[in-house]
Amino acid sequence: MSKKLRKSGLLLTFILLLVSVVAACGSKNNNNASSGASPSGSESASASASASASASASSDTGATTKKVTDGMGREVEVPVKAQRVVALNNFGDLLALGVKPVGTINYYLDKYKDEPEAVAGIESVGDQEADNEKVLGATPDLIIVSNYFKPEVVDALQKIAPTYATTFGRTPYEQLDDLAALLNVEDQKQAFLDSFKAEAADAKEKLKGKIAEGEKVGILQFWSKKIYEHPTKVFTPLYEDIGFLPTEHVKTLTATTEVTQEAVPANVADADRLFIMVDGQPDRDTYDALKNSAWKNIPAVQKNQVYLVDSGHWNDFSAAALQWQLQDVVELLSK
Incomplete structure (x- = not known):
């Protein structure tokens, strides 16, 4: 299969998934669109099943890991401060948070072909889907996927490094809230929101x-x-x-x-x-x-x-x- 066809298949999958997720969220979200930089902090049906990335298991302030519940309803033990993130989803959200992944797929690298500085130094870990050997070679301490990934795919990635599934279909602002809490980068989230607000003005x-x-x-x-x-x-x-x-x-x-x-x-x-x-x-x-x-x-x-x-x-x-x-x-x- 050509690269063009694989890319088309991936984006068409995105469109079809968006159909079902946006329908599930309902019209309520359409009117909650801008409390941060458009739908910031709005609730959705998917949000209730989504990750709560605040540390829920450890009261030890010196802990290096924490337990969180992700968008697949899985309890995952993740680093308190991940240093080497492989992003198979949410690539743009991570960059907005000031978190530069060590690896991602070509699908995202291609999106930034006109912004080479944004992807400089980021390893390719596959074309339109992950190559697990390349993921392993990137030595991640955290892998970000979406909850539309098949469970068996997530299980295989989990054997490489803690794997966290975000909730597909949530607004960018909800994704930023989730990921900022997961990665302990709340200050960077606010910096992005402030910057975007100024850019919009x-x-x-x-x-x-x-x-x-x-x-x-x-x-x-x-x-x-x-x-x-x-x-x-x-x-x-x-x-x-x-x-x-x-x-x-x-x-x-x-x-x-x-x-x-x-x-x-x-x-x-x-x-x-x-x-x-x-x-x-x-x-x-x-x-x-x-x-x-x-x-x-x-x-x-x-x-x-x-x-x-x-x-x-x-x-x-x-x-x-x-x-x-x-x-x-x-x-x-x-x-």
């Missing part, structure tokens, strides 16, 4: 006069010859930080949903601007064909206010994605 200032008050945006994703729509919780920098309004259709979404080409014009009819997440030239060619045919009467298309953005960045649902979305909007609307 700066972005909003830069966009003054470029967008009108009350403008609505529609956001679509082209993937694997299909089109998806996501609820507002996936794009809080646009809604909560910059101040765009969701379309009337998006307000009804509680889960990632597939949509037909024919249904799109009605769904985005009230959008002043349209952002489309694409992965490479074939998706761009698809849009070029649609804008000259089935979508030619969409108001945002007619006003030439459609922006093609990187699917892997915008759909990452991580602290890194918050920054990428914000930066892209400022760059695109400042031209």
